[in-house]
Amino acid sequence: MAEHQQLAGIMTDTSSRRIDLPLIDHHCHGLVETELSDDEFRSLATESDWPGPAGTDSLDSPFGLAVRRLCAPILGLEPLVPIDEYLAQRRNIGAGAANRLLLRSTGTTEFLLDTGIPDARLLDPTAMAACAGARTREIVRIETVAEHLASESTAAGFVSRLPEALADRSREAVGLKSIIAYRHGFDIPAERPTGREALKAADEWFRAATTTGTFRITDPVLLRFGLWAGIDTGLPIQLHTGYGDVDIELFRADPSRLTSLFRATRSLDIVFMLLHCYPFVREAGILAQIFPHVYLDVGLVSHYLGPGSGTAVRQAMEIAPFSKILYSSDSYGLGEHYAVSAANWRTSFAALMDEWVSSGWATPKDAEKIATMVASDNAKRVYKLDA
Amino acid sequence: MAEHQQLAGIMTDTSSRRIDLPLIDHHCHGLVETELSDDEFRSLATESDWPGPAGTDSLDSPFGLAVRRLCAPILGLEPLVPIDEYLAQRRNIGAGAANRLLLRSTGTTEFLLDTGIPDARLLDPTAMAACAGARTREIVRIETVAEHLASESTAAGFVSRLPEALADRSREAVGLKSIIAYRHGFDIPAERPTGREALKAADEWFRAATTTGTFRITDPVLLRFGLWAGIDTGLPIQLHTGYGDVDIELFRADPSRLTSLFRATRSLDIVFMLLHCYPFVREAGILAQIFPHVYLDVGLVSHYLGPGSGTAVRQAMEIAPFSKILYSSDSYGLGEHYAVSAANWRTSFAALMDEWVSSGWATPKDAEKIATMVASDNAKRVYKLDA
Amino acid sequence: MAEHQQLAGIMTDTSSRRIDLPLIDHHCHGLVETELSDDEFRSLATESDWPGPAGTDSLDSPFGLAVRRLCAPILGLEPLVPIDEYLAQRRNIGAGAANRLLLRSTGTTEFLLDTGIPDARLLDPTAMAACAGARTREIVRIETVAEHLASESTAAGFVSRLPEALADRSREAVGLKSIIAYRHGFDIPAERPTGREALKAADEWFRAATTTGTFRITDPVLLRFGLWAGIDTGLPIQLHTGYGDVDIELFRADPSRLTSLFRATRSLDIVFMLLHCYPFVREAGILAQIFPHVYLDVGLVSHYLGPGSGTAVRQAMEIAPFSKILYSSDSYGLGEHYAVSAANWRTSFAALMDEWVSSGWATPKDAEKIATMVASDNAKRVYKLDA
Secondary structure (H helix, E strand, O other), X not given: OHHHHHOOOEEXXXXXXXXXXXXXXXXXXXEEOOOOOHHHHHHHOOOOOOOOXXXXXXXXXHHHHHHHHHHOHHHOOOOXXXXXXXXXXXXXXXXXXXXXXXXXXXXXXXXXXXXXXXXXXXXXXXXXXXXXXOEEEEEEEHHHHHHHHHHOXXXXXXXXXXXXXXXXXXXXXXXXXXXXXXXXXXXXXXXXXXXXXXHHHHHHHHHHHHHHOOOOOOOHHHHHHHHHHHHHHOOOEEEEEOOOOOXXXXXXXXXXXXHHHXXXXXXXXXXXXXXXXXXXXXXXXXXXXXOOOEEEOOOOHHHHOHXXXXXXXXXXXXXXXXXXXXXXXXXXXXXXXXXXXXXXXXHHHHHHHHHHHHOOOOOHHXXXXXXXXXXXXXXXXXXXXXX | OHHHHHOOXXXXXXXXXXXXXXXEEEEEOOEEOOOOOHHHHHHHOOOOOOOOOOOOOOOOOHHHHHHHHHHOHHHOOOOOOOHHHHHXXXXXXXXXHXXXXXXXXXXXXXXXXXXXXXXXXXXXXXXXXXXXXXXXXXEEEHHHHHHHHHHOOOHXXXXXXXXXXXXXXXXXXXXXXXXXXXXXXXXXXXXXOOHHHHHHHHHHHHHHHHHHOOOOXXXXXXXXXXXHHHHHHOOOEEEEEOOOOOOOOHHHHOHHHHHHHXXXXXXXXXXXXXXXXXXXXHHHHHHHHHOOOEEEOOOOHHHHOHHHHHHHHHHHOOOOOHHHEOOOOOOOEOHHHHHHHHHHHHHHHHHHHHHHHHOOOOOHHHHHHHHHHHHHHHHHHHHOOOO | OHHHHHOOOEEXXXXXXXXXXOEEEEEEOOEEOOOOOHHHHHHHOOOOOOOOOOOOOOOOOHHHHHHHHHHOHHHOOOOOOOHHHHHHHHHHHOHHHHHHHHHHOOOEEEEEEEOOOOOOOXXXXXXXXXXXXXXXXXXEEHHHHHHHHHHOOXXXXXXHHHHHHHHHHOOOOOEEEEXXXXXXXXXXXXXXXXXXXXXXXXXXXXXXXXXXXXXXXXOHHHHHHHHHHHHHHOOOEEEEEOOOOOOXXXXXXXXXXXXXXXXXOOXXXXXXXXXXXXXXXXXXXXXXXXXXXXXXXXXOHHHHOXXXXXXXXXXXXXXXXXXXXXXXXXXXXXXXXXXXXXXXXXXXXXXXXXXXXXXXXXXXXXXXHHHHHHHHHHHHHHHXXXX
């Protein structure tokens, strides 16, 4: 980390200009440290739940190019070696050592980890800190807390105890996360459901669970009940928006469908972080300009777009104040996600700042200030990370 | 103005290439001439209704950079001076003189002013003409006329007299404006409401107004009733679409939701101007290609995107015939809006035309013709400004 | 063709870099060979159903520039001659000879023709093959088969015989096409309608047809019934999405509204081709990444965007695996559509590949492989064209 902390600002590096500031990755997940078969690697290298069609390779893709270009040298190979050579080298080095190299290539000083993905292979925040040589903090997923509570409660107990359970579970956390986008989409009323509404919905949920045997929260009243319990904690709330896996219906995950929620919560001393946003980055930027408590990032596409990730970075910078834009990678499982996102952000942001400076839109000092805000300062302020 | 009128075409200027043709700003509002505190300036420099979060400056933004880059030299400062120096200089010069300089920097020969914003500080068209040394014309806002009529009428009187009131009020105007996007969104039936439907809705509105004490038109039947009264005048109708203030739910302001209205009015000798359009510029371009009576602009983001405003200008030029694209700034309150929009359009459009010419897509004569159409000729034709 | 087949890869040509690989145009329509008046040419040169407003020329447009730049030299004129000279030369040469020159300029070895447009002037696949000196195959439009069957059947006969009629009609075809986007939009349930539902809807349709005298399928149950009959054939199904003529309400043609259909059909050994996609290219790319049986192209805007068509080509390459992206032109009527789409794709794709290679994102071999996949290999695989 020392090198990155010393070399503030926009630096020239051997291959191309990049911003060499320490990063805070305000939304990501844990790594998988177990050895992966090629198929398991490919499965973690896409948001798809299935292999590609016969006769194709899902790594013949923008992200596949990014792995070959950006990660191969980190593992001691030439850039753009064939993907099979890359995967062989990853196995030779071992998943643990490879992940360690990839993670440490990012220059990230702090990772805020959403621990809500139910994948037992994922490293927890402590193990992630050791692997990265960086600080980690936790983001607690509201729906995971709710589903866990439901599994050991009654309907009435669920409704009465969720606020306390969420407060308890997030005592050490710096923020919460909601996946309403996955479970229902954003067409929900803005208002907090009444206790009576919540109880009625919980009763139905628990009745259904007797049949299904699992508690998966999809009822919009219960999702809102959870979201408002989250709002009551006062912690920043991260919202998945836009692109994600097969559960998403994209048009329902357009963050502008949350406008009435943002109006209803404007004076509550709460903040919302719009995550990913692609292909609704412009909508998110507008919301971040209009609402003082709304922020955005373009994590996830920071790696999946490969050569095109700069497009998302630019769109994020079109209209929102610079204090409302954060860096994240939304990495999950593979060290490659963290490495590609950070490298892409560093070169894309440097290219944009270079362009602004060279064409007279900003001074070099402005550019460094803007880059520092997005790289870390905004996250420090909003999540109170220095406290 | 003389200089701009003489130097037609694409010219080289000291800093960068710009198009040096006279502009018609077919949609904007009046200036605020009173002296502004820094907070008041910031409030007028965003579509947000609230200050930014503590510890941030809402002018650390694309528009803030644009003010420092483009407006500072107009007020006698170096480009990119800190924003506080800029605001101090603006106060030293005085709001009136500063606005005069900023407005005259735009090379605009004619401003079409939407006078419907209820802000008593705004200059009227006559005062604007004096300040700008340019011609002004009026665009009458349908909803403002309707609300005013309601305040001095009965429900039955409102329904029977709105068409006449609108015709009277717009006798000297060159167009009308509707803000259905703000009040309800575009999910409305295309058909004219029947008199019976309008009367029923008006009855409810007047009953509610006895309680609220104000007439704010939000009922979709009444909004449509007003729109069709506007259509009956035969004047061009400007429609706010896309990005705007906190009242907008963006996805409801997608102009493609008006397709059935455009189908229903295609043969009525009426035209619709889609304003702003961001982030639905491509949708608007498609509609302007399909429907002979639909036009578009990218005002508002012409200044708020600052360094990125060229992106919107390019999107507007992707698919619509060049006869369907207009220049506007949607400026309001600050001379800086007019100055930034015009400067951005001039350099962005010049860059696009240069690119087309240098890569063989257009002759220099084509480029000048296209630029002249967008800068002024299309507005002259559609609004019959030479008549 | 020989020249194109020999010169594989990215080649330098006199004007600009272009990809000189044989193309398979996996979705287009037939040519009009009759002589066209200037008005008829203009009508075929836009998706609009009407002439532009008085005092304007609909060919003062991105596509008009493309015709003047790219097609004029093919007809023996200087690039960028005025459009009237171009139209005069086209008449001098004759529509048949001009179309032949334009079609053969494309380097297309195979055209997959949607024969469902009810325009008697259009060449059939055999005549198209002769004109182009290339192979043609047929894509059968589901709704056309359904409407034809209805016109000679009873409601009960329609329901019982549609699957067989579709199978019969497509015996020689390589794929099917559905225009649900035009007739209803994508807000349809994913499930196959029951026989009882289909019969009820057919009864109503046939009753209405006694009055209207025509069978135009717009009922969502019947549209789904047809789509599922298509799915049963096992052939690739092309879906119009996004931009099209006046019948489209764009937001309803967003392919992400089909997510539940894609989930419901994932394991059925069927593929869906999302056609055109503009302005939902990013949504389509996401769907093609998530679902192994979903593909996309940017035909139609490949010619209508003229100088901006490269934007759509780039968006298509942002997130989907390269095996999921195809070339098409969606040409219809004018040889100019085929010629402009192919030329635009060749130069836009070359520019993107050059950029990737020169900035280290891909090797020259990668670039050639990716280009070949999109140009023809993906189409060969999905439509089994070598079989």
